[in-house]
Amino acid sequence: xxxxxxxxxxEAKAQIKIGHYILQQTLGVGTFGKVKVGIHxxxxxxxxxxxxxxxxxxxxxxxxxxxREIQNLSLFRHPHIIRLYQVISTPTDIFMIMEYVSGGELFxxxxxxxxxxxxxxxxxxxxxxSGVDYCHRHMVVHRDLKPENxxxxxxxxxxxxxxxxxxxxxxxxxxxxSCGSPNYAAPEVxxxxxxxxxxxxxxxxxxxxxxxxxxxxxFDDEHVPTLFRKIKAGIFxxxxxxxxxxxxxxxxxxxxxxxxxxxxxxxxxxxxxxxxLPAYLFPPINESEASIVDIEAVKEVTRxxxxxxxxxxxALLGDDPHHHLSIAYNLIVDNKRIAxxxxxxxxxxxxxxxxxxxxxxxxxxxxxxCTTLPLPGRHYSVSGCGxxxxxxxxxxxxxxxxxxxxRFPRPHHICIHRRTVPFGRYCRPDCDKCPKWGARExxxxxxxTSLAYCDLCPQYx
Numbered sequence: 222x223x224x225x226x227x228x229x230x231x232e233a234k235a236q237i238k239i240g241h242y243i244l245q246q247t248l249g250v251g252t253f254g255k256v257k258v259g260i261h262x263x264x265x266x267x268x269x270x271x272x273x274x275x276x277x278x279x280x281x282x283x284x285x286x287x288x289r290e291i292q293n294l295s296l297f298r299h300p301h302i303i304r305l306y307q308v309i310s311t312p313t314d315i316f317m318i319m320e321y322v323s324g325g326e327l328f329x330x331x332x333x334x335x336x337x338x339x340x341x342x343x344x345x346x347x348x349x350x351s352g353v354d355y356c357h358r359h360m361v362v363h364r365d366l367k368p369e370n371x372x373x374x375x376x377x378x379x380x381x382x383x384x385x386x387x388x389x390x391x392x393x394x395x396x397x398x399s400c401g402s403p404n405y406a407a408p409e410v411x412x413x414x415x416x417x418x419x420x421x422x423x424x425x426x427x428x429x430x431x432x433x434x435x436x437x438x439x440f441d442d443e444h445v446p447t448l449f450r451k452i453k454a455g456i457f458x459x460x461x462x463x464x465x466x467x468x469x470x471x472x473x474x475x476x477x478x479x480x481x482x483x484x485x486x487x488x489x490x491x492x493x494x495x496x497x498l499p500a501y502l503f504p505p506i507n508e509s510e511a512s513i514v515d516i517e518a519v520k521e522v523t524r525x526x527x528x529x530x531x532x533x534x535x536a537l538l539g540d541d542p543h544h545h546l547s548i549a550y551n552l553i554v555d556n557k558r559i560a561x562x563x564x565x566x567x568x569x570x571x572x573x574x575x576x577x578x579x580x581x582x583x584x585x586x587x588x589x590x591c592t593t594l595p596l597p598g599r600h601y602s603v604s605g606c607g608x609x610x611x612x613x614x615x616x617x618x619x620x621x622x623x624x625x626x627x628r629f630p631r632p633h634h635i636c637i638h639r640r641t642v643p644f645g646r647y648c649r650p651d652c653d654k655c656p657k658w659g660a661r662e663x664x665x666x667x668x669x670t671s672l673a674y675c676d677l678c679p680q681y682x
Contacts (some may be wrong), residue, residue: 237318239259239270239309240307240309240316240318240545241261241262241263241545241548241549242259242260242261242268242270242318243259243260243262244257244258244259244270245257245258245260245654247258248269252277252281252315253273253274253277253278253287254271254272254273254274254277254278254285255271255272256269256270256271256272257269257270257272258270258321258428259321261548261552263522263526263545264521264525264549264552264553265524265551266321266552266553267321268306268318268319268320268321268552269318269319269320269321269322270316270317270318270319271316271319272314272315273287273315273316273317274313274314275312275313275314275315276313278315282426287315289384290317290383290384291305291308291317293356293361293384294317294319294384297355297356297359297439297564299351299352299355300378300501301348301349301351301352301378301379301380301381301502302352302355302356302380302381303319303320303322303381303382304319304320304379304539304551305317305318305319305320305446306318306319306320306548306551306552307548307643310621318604319550320380320461322372322373322374322375322380323374323375324372324374324375324376324377325371325372325373326343326368326369326370326371326372326373327368327369327371327372327373327379328367328368328369328371330368330373330377331368331433331436335436336433336434336435336436336437337433337434337436339434339464339467340497342430342433342434343493343494343496343497343577345379345433346426346429346430346433347494347499347502348378348379348495348502349366349371349379349381349426350426350485350488350489350494351502351503352379352381353381353422353426353485354485354489354503356381356422357419357422357485361384362419362421362422363381363384363422363425364404364418364421364422365383365405365425366381366425366426366429367400367402367404367405367425367428368429368432369402370382370383371429374659403445403448403449403452404428404438404440404441404448405424405425405428405429406421406424406425407420407421407424407425407452407479408424408452408455408477408479409421409479411449411452411453412453419484420479420482420484421473421479422485423474423482423483423484423485423488424474424475424479424482426474426488427439427471427474427475428440428475430470430474431457431471431475434463434467435460436464436482437515438454439457439458439471439475440457453477454477455474455475455476455477459471464493466492466493467493469491469493470483470488470491470493470494473487473491489503494680496552514534514537515550515553515554515557517557518550518553518557519533519534519550521553522546522549522550523554525549526545526546526549526672528546532546533546533550536550537550548661563645563646634637642644
């Protein structure tokens with residue numbers, strides 16, 4: 222009994238707590254430090270804690286690299302980019318509190334499974350491009366995209382990580398730093414030429430797409446000078462089993478001349494990419510302009526911390542993004558979002574299996590409902606379509622497939638795609654509030670100026 226007690230005492234003493242997180246087992250060890258599993262005390266949710274030793278990063282002259290990663294990840298909130306919740310500094314270490322994913326690297330997945338079937342490869346690629354497009358729209362180039370920096374969660378969803386080599390873009394700015402991994406680096410990068418930035422990520426994504434579908438790299442050689450010659454020549458083997466539209470996409474992405482290379486927009490609009498494209502991956506561009514507070518998440522925070530709803534709201538609207546109430550709220554919302562997205566994805570697969578039995582017109586009608594959402598910077602009162610609640614608009618993530626039009630002075634009806642998370646949160650099938658859907662008319666009929674259409678609408682998007 223005394224032996225058992227002393228063992229428990231040792232384990233209790235060995236337990237390390239940083240901020241509101243209890244550190245547990247080590248996930249990995251790198252040059253600059255290690256990554257451990259952390260448990261958020263109030264919510265019980267897992268996080269990944271990247272521990273960086275100050276002395277090591279200073280001696281290795283990578284302070285700038287770490288600063289860039291923190292700066293860039295702090296900007297982002299995207300379902301396929303690793304989330305940075307908080308940074309905790311001590312005299313000896315820097316603790317980056319990040320989103321926890323348990324599926325390992327995409328690199329290991331490819332090594333284990335070899336070349337992937339087209340639907341699976343396309344799904345991975347669509348998620349990657351969605352994340353890269355988000356980075357570029359926020360003026361950030363990753364510059365080191367490769368399967369080793371693409372993590373997988375327990376549902377095999379991609380999470381882009383390691384933004385240490387990334388740069389903030391400025392219009393008209395050209396970068397000259399040669400960086401990234403040789404096999405995935407664009408010709409202009411290994412040649413030391415000037416490059417604007419986004420085009421080097423497109424090249425790397427082309428190499429990743431080839432690896433997903435072929436199980437090998439388009440340019441590979443143990444002798445680095447020979448590898449560079451192959452990359453500069455831009456000639457790579459094209460297996461017979463690759464379909465023509467895919468070959469066309471690869472040739473445009475792996476174009477040696479960056480001026481002729483496909484852009485991210487070109488990739489997104491390509492027919493091969495568009496097939497079975499989930500709606501949530503490309504929400505309206507103005508998604509960051511407005512969002513509503515998740516009332517249930519606020520209540521969950523108040524319950525766990527014993528505070529008032531007003532305290533949580535003030536934390537969300539305050540200047541400190543690392544406030545413990547804001548972090549708890551974001552953890553709850555993110556975990557709920559992930560669960561919702563997985564449910565929606567499962568529903569999509571089931572619906573796709575039965576799609577051949579339905580006409581396209583009826584599918585389009587069934588895919589949209591309407592609700593009332595707030596305008597940017599205003600207070601709101603959500604009503605209609607099963608939605609409820611009131612409170613301030615905060616800067617967060619606007620639900621996918623929702624368009625807010627600032628020209629409307631008051632909350633107004635908008636369209637929400639049924640296949641996305643907000644449909645489950647804000648709508649019910651028997652909606653009778655929308656001037657179009659109350660009569661069960663086709664969404665793509667005559668446009669009414671009082672209705673702001675979803676960007677997914679092929680006629681009005």
